[in-house]
Amino acid sequence: MTVQLNHTIVAAHDKHTSARFLADILGLQVSPQYGPFIPVEIPNGVTLDFMDHTDSGSGSGAIAPQHYAFLVSEDDFDAIFGRLREAGLTYWADPFHRREGEINTNDGGRGAYFEDPNGHNLEILTRPYGSGS
Template identity: 80%
Template sequence: MTVELNHTIVAAHDKKTSARFLADILGLAVSPQYGPFVPVHIPNGVTLDYMDVSGPIPPQHYAFLVSEDDFDTIFARIRDAGLTYWADPFHHHVDEINTNDGGRGTYFDDPNGHNLEILTRPYGSGSQG
């Protein structure tokens, strides 16, 4: 059996701004609007479909596995944008990255309060640091 995540809907107060934020940070393109959605295609075939909603948005977590070189590039964009970043998902270790599983990772928020993460090693793939 083959099961793959194809897409997910990401709630936003401004779908175009939110999609552009993610695309710019990750170095990706925003695709043309499709129905009520503004898609950002991730290179592994998953699409994040941004959709406008009114009212409070419960924060979600989106983690992106990246290469070491891409981490450097994306992390530079995070810092250049003046974003606060943390070494942990609970936002206790500000302006730090982690070295979990022998890789590197950091967390930052998008304009809607979603907790975004970039990491270079999947959880459980190596030693804790």
């Protein structure tokens, strides 16, 4: 049996704004609404389904931040990182947000962390961790 991640639900205060944010930063498209979800399909076939936090029955309180990492090419990293900087977003070299305004060079690649409008910790990286020499 082959197991593949197909989709995951991303809690949002405003699913339309959150989906648009991710799509714009990564250079992707927002798909039409499907039920309570606003999908953003990643090129490897995984879909992030944005859903308003109140639709989940969780109430309107705080959203527990999650981490979403996106493996990208060197050229895509340059384009995405350019959009991050153009948008004036804060970015960090580490997941704990201690190295502000820096990127990391782990495993011979490049990586950066940034937050979406809901406080989710997003990451772009050009080499999977543990792949370097």
